[in-house]
Amino acid sequence: MPTADQSEPGLLIPCQRHLFDIPDDVAYLNCAYISPLLLASRDAGHAGVTRKLRPWEISPSDFFTGAETGRGLFARLIGASPDDIALTPSASYGLSTAARNLPLGRGQAILLLQEQFPSNVYPWRELAKERGGEIVTLARPDDDDWTLTILEALNERVAIAALPHVHWTDGALIDLERVGRRCRQVGAALVVDGTQSVGALPFDVTAIQPDFLAVATYKWLLGPYGAGYLYVAPKWQDGIPLEHNWFHRKGSDNFATLVDYRDDYQPGARRFDVGERGSIHLVPMANAGLRQLLEWGVENIQKTIRARTDRIALRAADMGIGTLPGEQRAGHYLGLRFRGDSPEGLAGQLARERIYVSARGRSAMRVTPHLWVTDADEDRFFEALTTALYGSATP
Numbered sequence: 586m587p588t589a590d591q592s593e594p595g596l597l598i599p600c601q602r603h604l605f606d607i608p609d610d611v612a613y614l615n616c617a618y619i620s621p622l623l624l625a626s627r628d629a630g631h632a633g634v635t636r637k638l639r640p641w642e643i644s645p646s647d648f649f650t651g652a653e654t655g656r657g658l659f660a661r662l663i664g665a666s667p668d669d670i671a672l673t674p675s676a677s678y679g680l681s682t683a684a685r686n687l688p689l690g691r692g693q694a695i696l697l698l699q700e701q702f703p704s705n706v707y708p709w710r711e712l713a714k715e716r717g718g719e720i721v722t723l724a725r726p727d728d729d730d731w732t733l734t735i736l737e738a739l740n741e742r743v744a745i746a747a748l749p750h751v752h753w754t755d756g757a758l759i760d761l762e763r764v765g766r767r768c769r770q771v772g773a774a775l776v777v778d779g780t781q782s783v784g785a786l787p788f789d790v791t792a793i794q795p796d797f798l799a800v801a802t803y804k805w806l807l808g809p810y811g812a813g814y815l816y817v818a819p820k821w822q823d824g825i826p827l828e829h830n831w832f833h834r835k836g837s838d839n840f841a842t843l844v845d846y847r848d849d850y851q852p853g854a855r856r857f858d859v860g861e862r863g864s865i866h867l868v869p870m871a872n873a874g875l876r877q878l879l880e881w882g883v884e885n886i887q888k889t890i891r892a893r894t895d896r897i898a899l900r901a902a903d904m905g906i907g908t909l910p911g912e913q914r915a916g917h918y919l920g921l922r923f924r925g926d927s928p929e930g931l932a933g934q935l936a937r938e939r940i941y942v943s944a945r946g947r948s949a950m951r952v953t954p955h956l957w958v959t960d961a962d963e964d965r966f967f968e969a970l971t972t973a974l975y976g977s978a979t980p
């Protein structure tokens with residue numbers, strides 16, 4: 586299992602708990618469920634809400650500047666141009682936009698993974714139904730090598746591969762550079778749901794070359810609930826938005842000419858923006874999260890969280906609990922696999938001790954720490970887990 590040594594890119598970041606509002610007795614190891622807001626995001630949101638108390642101080646340009654800043658920040662995070670980014674309310678909105686715009690012929694296939702998150706399943710099921718296509722769902726491979734399984738399944742019949750970078754259930758990592766290359770060889774579009782990876786795991790659009798990448802902000806982007814981003818590759822930027830709103834159209838920043846209705850759009854991916862995307866409270870909150878991630882650096886975040894999850898994996902192994910090998914999982918994610926069933930309600934039992942993880946049935950548990958987690962949190966997790974499994978703090 587690789588450990589976070591100096592041969593990996595990135596630096597170790599010291600604990601950043603002071604930037605959050607997490608009480609000392611809370612061990613929050615559940616970022617994949619929902620992240621805590623940064624204090625800076627709370628302040629930005631509070632300032633935005635406060636502005637709505639005084640609408641006479643809100644100028645038309647305020648609906649544009651925050652949104653444009655967010656586009657630029659997210660673009661920097663993934664190595665794209667701001668023109669390639671649309672502002673969405675959710676991952677599903679972005680993925681539905683992709684489904685609305687990608688061609689699918691009768692009999693052609695859409696590739697999905699077993700137990701993929703539903704936001705990246707339902708839009709494709711609808712599309713397949715509408716066009717006479719077929720959903721091909723790849724079964725979880727026995728050796729957990731999703732990349733190989735996907736590469737083997739990618740043939741000329743596949744029109745769309747709609748995939749995550751990291752499987753949301755256990756952190757299994759997919760080599761999207763190799764998958765992207767194969768997609769281009771067979772003429773399939775690559776659509777990525779980056780909700781469980783972007784912000785914590787480096788994503789480079791120039792290397793992966795996705796057609797679309799959709800991300801919700803409330804997990805690894807440390808943003809609010811109700812906001813997201815959609816990267817749209819330049820070749821799809823003249824597509825059809827899910828909805829038609831006035832912001833999309835050329836000249837929408839000039840309020841005096843709004844009723845000079847026009848057919849042309851704002852440049853790039855802006856035509857895919859959700860209505861009211863310039864929210865004066867959500868946008869500053871999301872932007873504060875992105876600024877912090879860029880300041881830390883995603884490679885450094887990944888390396889630092891991997892050091893933590895590697896330690897947790899080793900301690901779990903001492904208790905006979907399995908995990909995916911280090912090179913097969915993303916560093917920010919851990920799925921603990923119990924040999925048999927764990928005690929019923931294990932996650933609830935831990936939560937009563939203010940230790941938060943996600944249960945995955947009775948035989949698995951998702952542990953997803955971030956930079957706020959301390960060694961004391963980790964120790965408390967293991968003490969509580971040992972007590973829950975063996976009835977005392979020592980096995």
Ligand SMILES: Cc1ncc(COP(=O)(O)O)c(C=O)c1O
Pocket residue numbers: 617618674675676677678702704705749753778780781801813
């Ligand atoms: C992989 C993945 N995608 C997307 C989402 C959220 O989707 P949406 O923004 O459509 O609610 C989640 C939430 O758990 C997720 O795990």
